[in-house]
Amino acid sequence: MMKPIRVLIAKPGLDGHDRGALIIAQALRDHGMEVIYTGLRQSAIQIARAAVQEDVDVIGLSSLSGAHKSLFPKVMTALKEQGADDIPVIGGGVIPAEDIPFLEEAGVAKIFTSGSPTKDIAVFIEKLVRKETLEPPKKIAHIGIAVKSIEDALPFYQNSLGLPLKGVEEVETEQVRVAFLKIGETMLELLEPLQDTSPIHTFLEKRGEGIHHIAFEVEDIEERLAQYKSQGIRLIHEEPKTGAHDSQIAFLHPKAANGVLVELCQPKE
Amino acid sequence: MTEHPEYNTAKKAWESDVEKTTDRFPERKDQFQTSSELEIDRLYTPEVADERYINELGFPGQYPYTRGIQPTMYRSRYWTMRQYAGFGSAEETNERFRYLLEQGQTGLSVAFDLPTQIGYDSDDPMADGEVGKVGVAIDSLKDMEQLFDQIPLDRVSTSMTINAPASILLAMYIAVGEKQGVAADKLTGTIQNDILKEYIARGTYIYPPKPSMRLITDIFAYCQEHAPKFNTISISGYHIREAGSTAVQEVAFTLANGMAYVDAAIEAGLEVDQFAPRLAFFFNAHNQFFEEAAKFRAARRMWAKIMKEHYGATNPKSCKLRFHTQTGGSTLTAQQPDNNIVRVTLQALAAVMGGTQSLHTNSRDEALALPTEESARIALRTQQIIANESGVADTIDPLGGSYYVESLTDQIEKEAKAYMERIQEIGGAVQAVEEGFMQREIHKSAYDAQKKLESKEEVVVGLNEYQIEEDIHQDLLRVDEALEKSQIEKTVQVRDERDQEAVERCLRGLRQAAKGSDNVMPHIVEAVKAYATVGEIANVLREEFGEYTGM
Numbered sequence: 030m031m032k033p034i035r036v037l038i039a040k041p042g043l044d045g046h047d048r049g050a051l052i053i054a055q056a057l058r059d060h061g062m063e064v065i066y067t068g069l070r071q072s073a074i075q076i077a078r079a080a081v082q083e084d085v086d087v088i089g090l091s092s093l094s095g096a097h098k099s100l101f102p103k104v105m106t107a108l109k110e111q112g113a114d115d116i117p118v119i120g121g122g123v124i125p126a127e128d129i130p131f132l133e134e135a136g137v138a139k140i141f142t143s144g145s146p147t148k149d150i151a152v153f154i155e156k157l158v159r160k161e162t163l164e165p166p167k168k169i170a171h172i173g174i175a176v177k178s179i180e181d182a183l184p185f186y187q188n189s190l191g192l193p194l195k196g197v198e199e200v201e202t203e204q205v206r207v208a209f210l211k212i213g214e215t216m217l218e219l220l221e222p223l224q225d226t227s228p229i230h231t232f233l234e235k236r237g238e239g240i241h242h243i244a245f246e247v248e249d250i251e252e253r254l255a256q257y258k259s260q261g262i263r264l265i266h267e268e269p270k271t272g273a274h275d276s277q278i279a280f281l282h283p284k285a286a287n288g289v290l291v292e293l294c295q296p297k298e
Numbered sequence: 299m300t301e302h303p304e305y306n307t308a309k310k311a312w313e314s315d316v317e318k319t320t321d322r323f324p325e326r327k328d329q330f331q332t333s334s335e336l337e338i339d340r341l342y343t344p345e346v347a348d349e350r351y352i353n354e355l356g357f358p359g360q361y362p363y364t365r366g367i368q369p370t371m372y373r374s375r376y377w378t379m380r381q382y383a384g385f386g387s388a389e390e391t392n393e394r395f396r397y398l399l400e401q402g403q404t405g406l407s408v409a410f411d412l413p414t415q416i417g418y419d420s421d422d423p424m425a426d427g428e429v430g431k432v433g434v435a436i437d438s439l440k441d442m443e444q445l446f447d448q449i450p451l452d453r454v455s456t457s458m459t460i461n462a463p464a465s466i467l468l469a470m471y472i473a474v475g476e477k478q479g480v481a482a483d484k485l486t487g488t489i490q491n492d493i494l495k496e497y498i499a500r501g502t503y504i505y506p507p508k509p510s511m512r513l514i515t516d517i518f519a520y521c522q523e524h525a526p527k528f529n530t531i532s533i534s535g536y537h538i539r540e541a542g543s544t545a546v547q548e549v550a551f552t553l554a555n556g557m558a559y560v561d562a563a564i565e566a567g568l569e570v571d572q573f574a575p576r577l578a579f580f581f582n583a584h585n586q587f588f589e590e591a592a593k594f595r596a597a598r599r600m601w602a603k604i605m606k607e608h609y610g611a612t613n614p615k616s617c618k619l620r621f622h623t624q625t626g627g628s629t630l631t632a633q634q635p636d637n638n639i640v641r642v643t644l645q646a647l648a649a650v651m652g653g654t655q656s657l658h659t660n661s662r663d664e665a666l667a668l669p670t671e672e673s674a675r676i677a678l679r680t681q682q683i684i685a686n687e688s689g690v691a692d693t694i695d696p697l698g699g700s701y702y703v704e705s706l707t708d709q710i711e712k713e714a715k716a717y718m719e720r721i722q723e724i725g726g727a728v729q730a731v732e733e734g735f736m737q738r739e740i741h742k743s744a745y746d747a748q749k750k751l752e753s754k755e756e757v758v759v760g761l762n763e764y765q766i767e768e769d770i771h772q773d774l775l776r777v778d779e780a781l782e783k784s785q786i787e788k789t790v791q792v793r794d795e796r797d798q799e800a801v802e803r804c805l806r807g808l809r810q811a812a813k814g815s816d817n818v819m820p821h822i823v824e825a826v827k828a829y830a831t832v833g834e835i836a837n838v839l840r841e842e843f844g845e846y847t848g849m
Contacts, residue, residue, distance in 0.1 A: 043412035043428050045501015048541045048628070051741050052748050068848045069501050070416075072424075094412055095667070098779075099427025123632075125667055143632040143665050144761050146752050
């Protein structure tokens with residue numbers, strides 16, 4: 030069980046509108062986070078101190094008075110002075126879109142303007158806070174190509190193209206036989222169904238031979254799946270399973286990636 | 299069924315009031331007609347008026363005022379079109395005011411910046427970044443003189459959205475009038491001066507509730523004598539609604555606050571029928587058209603009954619709930635902002651159907667920034683179109699008698715009354731505010747509303763349905779960041795040039811009054827005339843009264 034994310038919701042300056050701040054605070058609590066609300070009229074230094082004392086993971090600033098361009102950067106400076114500039118800051122309120130680049134330049138991680146669903150904010154915070162362990166995928170692990178027969182396909186890839194064959198193996202969980210061919214930093218994976226119940230068999234029946242999926246190499250596959258799930262991304266596998274070379278793999282639904290079947294693949298250490 | 303015996307008496311009383319009123323304010327036309335030349339009557343009543351009609355509805359300008367507080371309503375004069383404006387420096391705001399007056403606006407409404415509203419001068423560290431942002435920056439009488447330059451105070455009425463330092467800004471207004479040769483008893487206008495809703499919803503409080511209530515009753519007493527035509531308070535549901543309350547909560551909490559002010563004034567030794575006619579109200583108008591119209595009618599009836607039955611008021615003016623309306627800022631969307639013009643039209647129409655005395659229509663871009671001149675003009679034109687083109691102002695209370703609207707009016711009264719009884723059980727509005735009762739109730743409603751939006755149980759066009767890809771809005775009004783510096787320089791110069799000894803003498807006098815029980819208002823008037831600043835005066839009171847630090 031991960032410890033809950035702690036959030037400081039703060040109202041810098043003299044603005045008295047806190048309907049939004051209070052709603053965000055409650056929504057994040059309902060999302061399982063621990064939220065501290067500073068109350069109105071906090072100076073930048075008060076906010077920075079509260080963030081340190083409360084040991085929060087993220088700070089949310091709210092301003093509807095038009096003073097954000099002066100107040101938000103001041104909070105960033107105060108955090109630096111407190112040695113707490115590693116705490117990410119997000120902001121919201123009545124903030125014109127053209128001010129956003131300036132605020133991001135000043136170090137604010139993200140501005141949520143009027144009308145942002147609270148769920149998006151919660152998901153963003155989760156991503157922001159868990160980011161130390163969640164790097165974006167580093168490279169394309171392989172591109173999967175469905176074939177009726179590996180033996181029939183190999184001559185083109187191996188001989189005509191001249192790609193080196195790295196090995197052939199059976200993956201029981203998917204009822205397929207696979208051949209890996211190295212191409213630069215990545216691989217091509219030829220997939221041949223072993224039985225009629227194999228997903229590759231179904232694919233071949235429906236679409237014929239062709240590109241079947243793209244696999245991204247990732248770390249922390251379990252946490253990543255949990256995060257994607259909380260963001261409402263459609264998954265085929267909510268838990269990873271064992272793939273070729275004893276790697277941990279899971280598929281996302283093609284609907285999640287604009288019609289592309291995406292495999293997450295964490296190589297065996 | 300037969301006619302209720304009192305019907306004819308009540309009708310005669312109304313007719314005689316109509317005569318008196320039309321002598322002073324003739325109706326706009328000799329004859330009102332539809333496009334098909336059908337004659338429009340002044341008032342439509344049931345074929346057979348029963349006891350309920352006499353007791354709960356009655357005639358316009360007659361107790362309990364459900365159908366309106368004036369005998370002829372908009373047949374004589376339209377509501378006052380009063381657009382809230384103010385930004386940057388006093389000079390810039392003065393220009394916008396004169397522009398709005400030229401465009402046919404009939405009253406002024408001043409927005410102050412946050413430092414002014416919380417009693418800080420522009421050079422106070424707390425004011426950093428906020429000077430001139432949400433309204434005009436006023437530090438000393440000098441700024442106020444510029445704000446009303448070439449605006450004759452005997453001919454316009456001015457509403458000032460100022461609460462915790464209301465006494466200071468009112469004193470400045472009186473001083474500017476004096477310089478123009480307009481005596482205080484000729485000044486008309488309103489100060490918001492409603493501190494309870496600041497604790498509940500709006501946040502620009504300075505002092506704790508008890509001394510704040512004393513400042514308010516000091517103003518009541520001072521104005522009763524010196525500025526009898528000035529509305530000394532505008533008891534505001536507007537911000538309660540903006541903070542997320544329901545229509546019922548808006549009525550209930552506003553009237554409960556109203557009772558707290560009446561109680562405080564009576565306790566301070568004032569006579570109900572002396573000060574109650576100067577109490578004004580300020581409500582919101584949201585999108586649910588019939589509920590909003592019914593809300594205004596219910597509030598009027600409730601206040602009349604409270605004043606007559608609970609406080610024993612005998613002056614009819616004490617029982618008339620006069621109110622200003624502003625359309626609902628929180629209903630506007632940053633997405634597809636032109637759609638907001640339509641929302642504002644619906645809301646403004648509901649306010650007119652509800653019999654408002656004055657109206658501010660929001661500008662389409664208020665969810666993005668302060669309104670541009672073009673947006674402010676469209677907002678004013680919206681009211682002018684309703685008044686001049688729709689015909690809704692040609693008969694009194696056109697929704698009266700609708701089964702639905704009358705039922706909504708009754709239900710809002712019933713539900714709001716139940717809330718007010720709970721507040722009385724807690725010990726009145728001041729106590730309920732201190733315990734955070736209203737704040738919690740409003741937050742619950744606000745959170746429920748947000749969840750309904752996110753689940754799309756409630757649809758807001760352009761926000762959670764019917765969205766489009768939009769470009770960045772370029773033509774927003776931006777307050778010049780250099781303003782803060784020049785405003786500070788101006789105030790420093792005022793401090794250099796004034797008679798410092800006179801200032802200190804006035805502030806000492808004020809401190810003495812604040813320590814004791816003397817009315818502080820005469821001292822504040824003297825202090826502003828000596829060019830003591832808003833911050834200096836507010837700080838003396840901070841030292842004597844302490845500061846409120848929130849829940």
